[in-house]
Amino acid sequence: MVSGGVKITIKLFSALREALGESEFQLDLSDTSEASAPVDVASIKKQLSQRGAEWKEALNQPNLVHALNHKVVFTDAVVTEGDELAFFPPMTGG
Amino acid sequence: MSVALQSEAIDVAAEYAQLVGDSPGAAVATFTGYVRDHSDQHAVTKLELEHYPEMARKVLEDLGHSAAERFGLRSWRIVHRFGQLAVLDTIVWVGAVADHRGEAISACELMMDTLKTDAPFWKREQGPAGEQWVASRDSDTERRARWQSGEAQ
Numbered sequence: 298m299v300s301g302g303v304k305i306t307i308k309l310f311s312a313l314r315e316a317l318g319e320s321e322f323q324l325d326l327s328d329t330s331e332a333s334a335p336v337d338v339a340s341i342k343k344q345l346s347q348r349g350a351e352w353k354e355a356l357n358q359p360n361l362v363h364a365l366n367h368k369v370v371f372t373d374a375v376v377t378e379g380d381e382l383a384f385f386p387p388m389t390g391g
Numbered sequence: 392m393s394v395a396l397q398s399e400a401i402d403v404a405a406e407y408a409q410l411v412g413d414s415p416g417a418a419v420a421t422f423t424g425y426v427r428d429h430s431d432q433h434a435v436t437k438l439e440l441e442h443y444p445e446m447a448r449k450v451l452e453d454l455g456h457s458a459a460e461r462f463g464l465r466s467w468r469i470v471h472r473f474g475q476l477a478v479l480d481t482i483v484w485v486g487a488v489a490d491h492r493g494e495a496i497s498a499c500e501l502m503m504d505t506l507k508t509d510a511p512f513w514k515r516e517q518g519p520a521g522e523q524w525v526a527s528r529d530s531d532t533e534r535r536a537r538w539q540s541g542e543a544q
Contacts, residue, residue, distance in 0.1 A: 311441055311513035312524045360527075364511070367446035383443060383511075387527035390440075390447075390471065390512030391424055391483050391503060 303327055303378045307345070310385035316355050326378070338363050339372035341382060360387050392459065392466055394451040396444060398474035401481035406470060414466030416488035420495035422503055424483040426476050433520045435478065442473040443511035450510045458487065458501050462494040469502060471512065501538055508535045 303326040314320045324345075326336050342363075346353040355361075364383040365374050376382055403423055411419055426438045455467045466488040476482060483506070487498035514525040537543040 308443070310443055310511065311515075314441075364443075364446055367443075367449045369509075383446070385443070385511065386513065386524070388508060388511050389514045389525045389527050390442075390510045391507035 305341075305376055305379065306381045307341075308381060308383040310383065312386050313355050313361075313384055316351060326376070335375045336377075337372065338365065338370060338374050338376060338382065341376060342372065342384075356384060358386070361385075362387060392455060393468055394448055394455060395468075395470040396442065396447055396451075397470065397472055399472075401470050401472065401484045403481065403484060406468060406484055406486065410466055410468050410486040410488060414488050416465040416490060416495075418489045418492040418495040419486065420489075420492070420499045421484065421486040422499045423481060424503075426478050426480045426482055428478045430516055430518075430525065433516065433518050433523075435516045435518045437478070437517040438476045438480075438482070439515040439517070440473045440476060440482070441513045441515065442471075444473075446511045447471065451506060454502055454505050454509070458498045461501070462487070462489060462498040464489050464494065464498055467498065467502070469506070471506070471510065473512065497544070500543070504531075504534045504538060504543075507531045 304323045305326060306321065307324050308321050309317055309319055342356045346356050362385050363370055365376065366381055407421060427435060429435055451469045455469055458464060459467055464487050468486045470484040472482050485499050485502045487495045489495040508531050516523055516525055
């Protein structure tokens with residue numbers, strides 16, 4: 298069971314940061330989990346998508362990248378207290 | 392064997408001297424990338440590079456170590472810029488020291504092919520047509536995939 302006050306950090310970059318007007322904020326996981334099931338990236342995307350149409354659109358782009366604690370992960374990665382979860386478009390460095 | 396993320400221009404001569412001075416070897420390969428004056432469709436006058444500092448450092452360090460192990464490097468170095476850049480500014484520099492040219496050249500190619508798709512940097516181009524985020528290229532993803540499939544060695 299996830300108890301209240303369990304927080305993670307969300308970071309947004311590039312076009313996603315621009316479209317949503319936020320670069321970093323804290324998210325309370327107790328708002329995400331209703332059951333004892335672990336919270337994964339997919340459930341956090343679902344929760345954030347409820348913030349509005351632009352969030353839903355931005356977080357459901359097919360090429361969206363998710364990085365958990367600085368490592369690219371799939372949406373089934375489990376998120377726990379203190380984690381840093383970032384969302385961004387495909388990278389274009391070099 | 393290190394990574395630098397910096398807003399200032401890359402001093403290529405100093406980087407080369409340091410790389411070779413620290414770990415002399417029979418084969419040294421380097422690659423320097425500069426800002427192009429055009430994209431696929433537009434003229435480009437400036438480039439802004441956004442990055443995710445903590446993750447970029449980790450990805451590039453892991454990449455350097457993995458290239459060193461794969462090609463038996465004596466040394467390596469990756470330097471990547473962020474912030475505001477102008478046309479023909481240095482944007483990226485990689486260097487590898489090995490015992491033979493094949494390993495040194497391949498290590499540079501692996502580091503470049505991988506960092507373009509795996510390191511969290513995002514380019515935003517500015518030019519007469521306005522500003523836009525650069526889209527990722529299938530050709531970059533394909534070049535990256537060659538190293539995983541074993542096609543490139």
